[in-house]
Amino acid sequence: MNISVEIPPGYMKDAEGRFVPEAVVKPEHKQEDRLVRDLIDAAMGLHEQLAAFRQRAHQDIQAHLQLIAEQYGVTRGGKKGNLTLTSYDGMMRVQLAVGEFIDFGPELQVAKQLIDECLTSWSDNAPDELKAIVTDAFKVNKEGKVDKDRILGLRRFQFDDDRWKRAMQAISDSVRVTRSKEYIRFYRRPAPDQDFVQIPLDLARV
Numbered sequence: 001m002n003i004s005v006e007i008p009p010g011y012m013k014d015a016e017g018r019f020v021p022e023a024v025v026k027p028e029h030k031q032e033d034r035l036v037r038d039l040i041d042a043a044m045g046l047h048e049q050l051a052a053f054r055q056r057a058h059q060d061i062q063a064h065l066q067l068i069a070e071q072y073g074v075t076r077g078g079k080k081g082n083l084t085l086t087s088y089d090g091m092m093r094v095q096l097a098v099g100e101f102i103d104f105g106p107e108l109q110v111a112k113q114l115i116d117e118c119l120t121s122w123s124d125n126a127p128d129e130l131k132a133i134v135t136d137a138f139k140v141n142k143e144g145k146v147d148k149d150r151i152l153g154l155r156r157f158q159f160d161d162d163r164w165k166r167a168m169q170a171i172s173d174s175v176r177v178t179r180s181k182e183y184i185r186f187y188r189r190p191a192p193d194q195d196f197v198q199i200p201l202d203l204a205r206v
Contacts, residue, residue, distance in 0.1 A: 050201065057184050061085070061096055093187040093196055100180045102148060107174035112138055114167035118159070130157065 011019040012033070022030070064085070085094045115134055119126050137150035152175075155168050187196035200206050 054184060057094075058182070061094070061184070090192055091189055095183075095185045095187065097183040097185065098180055099183060100177050103176045103178050104146070104148075104151065104171075104174040105176050107170040108146075108151070111167040111170035111174065114163045114170065115154075118161050118164050118167070121161075121163075 007013050008019060010022055012022055012025055012030075014020050065083075082095070082097045085096075086092070119131060119134065133150075134154065136147075137154055138146060140146055151171060155171060157164075159165075186199040186201070188199060189196045
């Protein structure tokens, strides 16, 4: 439990929690301290505004979708998928995207065993490119995780071998959606014959 300690008048607290008399703090350090605090206060204000705007955008979109559903006598429930809303003139667009974060269950180990059996059985008939792709797909990173896109990408290969088919089914069955996150993006374009450009709400992209 953190207890806030009031800084005595005429003192500043350093990085080690010690109270240092302002008189011995260099002017440039005081100025830097004020600058950082002012910018952080402004950044927190913008953060709160963005959070409030995101909540408002989400609520407005859901209310719009609920109204449409009621017109057709449908009751909406649960989290839905991606959708795009467009202004009447086609110049502005709002996209709601749901990104899913996945992990793999124990079925993935079965899939790896079946794939290894296939490659061993096929021997010289297995293309070197496929062997490399399979090897790379099951490599783990520093966190001990496999590359999800490479694992799922194996399903694009089709072979008549029943073991391969069972391996691909095992990969599909191993997918676990651990969580999902909703993204709202805003786009506009200057003319109907031009591409949409995203309105940046990220400092690095402004």
